[in-house]
Amino acid sequence: MFDNLSNRLSGTLKKLKGQGRLTEDNIKDTLREVRMALLEADVALSVVNDFIEQVKAGALGQDVQSSLSPGQAMIKLVQAELVKVMGAANETLNFRAVPPVVILMAGLQGAGKTTTVAKLGRWLKQNQKKKVGVVSVDVYRPAAIKQLQVLAEEIGVDFYDSDISQSPIDIAKNAIEAAKKKFLDVIIIDTAGRLHIDDEMMGEIKALHAAINPIETLFVVDSMTGQDAAITAKAFNDALPLTGVILTKTDGDARGGAALSIRHITGKPIKFMGSGEKTDALEPFHPDRLASRILGMGDMLSLIEQIEQNVDKERAAKFAKKMQKGKPFDMNDFREQLQQMQEMGGVSSMIDKLPGLGKITPEMKAKINDREISRQVAVICSMTEQERKHPDLIKGTRKQRIADGAGQQLQDVNRILKQYLMMQKMMKKIKGGNMANMLRGMKGNIRGGMRR
Numbered sequence: 018m019f020d021n022l023s024n025r026l027s028g029t030l031k032k033l034k035g036q037g038r039l040t041e042d043n044i045k046d047t048l049r050e051v052r053m054a055l056l057e058a059d060v061a062l063s064v065v066n067d068f069i070e071q072v073k074a075g076a077l078g079q080d081v082q083s084s085l086s087p088g089q090a091m092i093k094l095v096q097a098e099l100v101k102v103m104g105a106a107n108e109t110l111n112f113r114a115v116p117p118v119v120i121l122m123a124g125l126q127g128a129g130k131t132t133t134v135a136k137l138g139r140w141l142k143q144n145q146k147k148k149v150g151v152v153s154v155d156v157y158r159p160a161a162i163k164q165l166q167v168l169a170e171e172i173g174v175d176f177y178d179s180d181i182s183q184s185p186i187d188i189a190k191n192a193i194e195a196a197k198k199k200f201l202d203v204i205i206i207d208t209a210g211r212l213h214i215d216d217e218m219m220g221e222i223k224a225l226h227a228a229i230n231p232i233e234t235l236f237v238v239d240s241m242t243g244q245d246a247a248i249t250a251k252a253f254n255d256a257l258p259l260t261g262v263i264l265t266k267t268d269g270d271a272r273g274g275a276a277l278s279i280r281h282i283t284g285k286p287i288k289f290m291g292s293g294e295k296t297d298a299l300e301p302f303h304p305d306r307l308a309s310r311i312l313g314m315g316d317m318l319s320l321i322e323q324i325e326q327n328v329d330k331e332r333a334a335k336f337a338k339k340m341q342k343g344k345p346f347d348m349n350d351f352r353e354q355l356q357q358m359q360e361m362g363g364v365s366s367m368i369d370k371l372p373g374l375g376k377i378t379p380e381m382k383a384k385i386n387d388r389e390i391s392r393q394v395a396v397i398c399s400m401t402e403q404e405r406k407h408p409d410l411i412k413g414t415r416k417q418r419i420a421d422g423a424g425q426q427l428q429d430v431n432r433i434l435k436q437y438l439m440m441q442k443m444m445k446k447i448k449g450g451n452m453a454n455m456l457r458g459m460k461g462n463i464r465g466g467m468r469r
Contacts, residue, residue: 348406352405
């Protein structure tokens with residue numbers, strides 16, 4: 018998300034860094050570029066106008082004008098305003114209620130609502146240690162009920178079956194009562210979606226809301242619809258007392274207009290953002306971290322959290338112990354690192370969070386293919402145990418045998434060996450405690466992989 022906006026803003030603000038001081042002229046030129054960047058990102062016009070006015074007022078202020086590095090001061094100003102537009106800080110879910118806490122999910126059909134119910138259930142179970150139940154009151158689409166059942170079994174949360182002959186209110190009330198008897202902490206209710214907003218839909222969900230009085234009413238919206246997402250969210254907020262928004266399909270949205278418009282237009286916080294179809298692809302929405310990502314500064318806090326949540330701590334501790342003892346980093350270790358990267362969502366999920374990599378062009382990002390990791394693992398698995406422990410043995414006919422065994426080309430084996438040597442050097446730096454060098458090596462490794 019924000020690829021286009023990030024490239025435009027980074028390029029525009031970079032020009033200011035070379036300026037000895039800020040003048041009305043170069044501020045005017047910069048803000049014109051910023052305005053165009055925001056409009057191209059499909060940010061609502063009212064949001065753009067307010068944003069530009071706030072940044073302009075700050076840029077002409079005494080603090081910025083007298084700054085020793087006015088260009089840097091301007092970047093900080095834009096960053097602060099981005100944070101303000103998106104909501105200042107992450108707003109967590111409200112659990113201050115007698116269990117089970119009822120969460121009502123609303124949204125249009127096709128926004129990924131049912132999948133998001135499962136994602137939220139998994140997130141609550143793993144990160145908040147909550148006992149979760151889910152139920153669908155979508156009596157118009159039996160397939161939606163079945164889909165939620167399959168997802169609930171996958172993530173290991175309670176599923177409450179529903180019958181299309183029942184009313185949505187009866188289904189929801191029965192599920193809440195059943196959740197009370199099982200002492201669940203949270204019950205998430207998936208409602209029916211429509212292709213568009215209509216009086217019948219709004220009337221039904223308003224009646225359901227009044228009957229069950231949920232603690233959280235979350236609107237699920239497709240971020241790819243841009244500022245239309247904010248307009249739809251406002252329509253729902255006018256009918257329902259929304260407590261927050263969940264943005265979906267952010268991996269397919271290169272503009273980011275929804276994220277920058279929703280809070281300003283609805284007054285409601287974005288609480289989560291989801292990407293892809295996997296049930297682990299949901300993360301809390303942090304405006305400050307996202308603003309850094311937009312400006313190409315990375316988001317190390319989110320990356321660290323991602324690593325902590327997805328990496329097998331026992332395996333990681335075992336590996337760290339091996340490195341501390343000075344034992345050589347071999348191909349078995351390299352395969353282990355590749356597999357853990359797969360578990361974390363692949364290289365593409367890390368790119369925007371690494372400082373300095375946010376400025377990579379969309380063309381270079383398009384070359385990133387996480388399926389490459391699977392091919393690399395296959396090549397390593399084609400090696401003998403002796404070859405994995407002593408990669409320097411891999412020469413000549415051994416390379417061809419490994420390539421044939423993995424169904425790959427000889428050049429793929431050579432590439433793996435080259436990447437292994439780079440990783441080996443990085444691990445030596447980690448052993449020496451130089452984490453900064455390790456991160457620089459990681460960025461270089463990723464950039465090198467994209468040039469191929």
